[in-house]
Amino acid sequence: MTIETPSYLHGLSIADKVSKLTAFIGEDLDARSAHGMQVTGGCYLLVARSPDSPVAQALRAHAARLSAMGIHVRAIFSEVDISKPAQLMAPFSMPSECRLTRDPRLLAAHEQLTLTPTCTWVGDCMRREPGKRDALERYAPDCAQTGAHASRSFESLWRATAPLHSMPPITAALAQMPDMLAAEGLPYGMRRQ
Numbered sequence: 001m002t003i004e005t006p007s008y009l010h011g012l013s014i015a016d017k018v019s020k021l022t023a024f025i026g027e028d029l030d031a032r033s034a035h036g037m038q039v040t041g042g043c044y045l046l047v048a049r050s051p052d053s054p055v056a057q058a059l060r061a062h063a064a065r066l067s068a069m070g071i072h073v074r075a076i077f078s079e080v081d082i083s084k085p086a087q088l089m090a091p092f093s094m095p096s097e098c099r100l101t102r103d104p105r106l107l108a109a110h111e112q113l114t115l116t117p118t119c120t121w122v123g124d125c126m127r128r129e130p131g132k133r134d135a136l137e138r139y140a141p142d143c144a145q146t147g148a149h150a151s152r153s154f155e156s157l158w159r160a161t162a163p164l165h166s167m168p169p170i171t172a173a174l175a176q177m178p179d180m181l182a183a184e185g186l187p188y189g190m191r192r193q
Contacts, residue, residue, distance in 0.1 A: 014054055017137065021058035021113070021121065024139060028115040029065055042071040045114040045154045049126045050079040055113050072096060076157050078107055078126040080164065099161035101126075109157055110136070112150050118142055120150045 032042075044066075048056045059066070059073060066073070078101045101107070111123035120143070124136040140146035 017054035018057045018061070020137075020139075021055050022061045024121055024141070025058055025062050025113075025115065027141070028119055029062060029069065032069065042069065044071060044073045045112070045151065046073055046075040047109060047112045047126070047154060047157060048075065048077055049111060050077055050081075053111060055111055055121065055123060059113075074154075074158070075099070076101065076154070076161050077164075078109075098164045099158060100164050101157070101161050103160065106157065106160060109153070112154065114147060114150045114154060117147045117151065118144045120147050122146070122150065 044059070046055065046059065050056070056075070073096045075096055075098045077098065080098075080100055101109075107127035108125050110125050113121045115121075118141075120140045122136070122138045122140070
């Protein structure tokens, strides 16, 4: 017997995930500020199903703060709709490097966000629909072992994925889009290797 969950519960589930992840990222940014880690630079590592995934939405909620603190994002997505220009632009305010998985076997990888070597979030695998209420979600705010594993996993996935392109912030990308399309003669975002 299949039990259907009303659609508003799916929305609440995603909104709840975004809210929790936004708070998790905010805590890291607050800790950096409190401990004088305002030094320019830093990098968050993201593996997500798409730029619309709850974890990517949570990062976008902090885009201005990430930019002010000089933190850029290296992101790997398994789904990017090239017919939607908004999905081909940097989902965050700092310049981002984004890659796309082309091998369907990589969909078994879990979504993850590494904020520091000891602060990581791990979500469900990328092939699973993000609106599922029983989706896996683990927060590791102070675990060097989880952070090291997540960083190694990210770097392995990074090597196995294809670059979308180095993505400038949204405002710069909008201005460059016609030139980029004409220069490459390829569909936007599908750059030659």
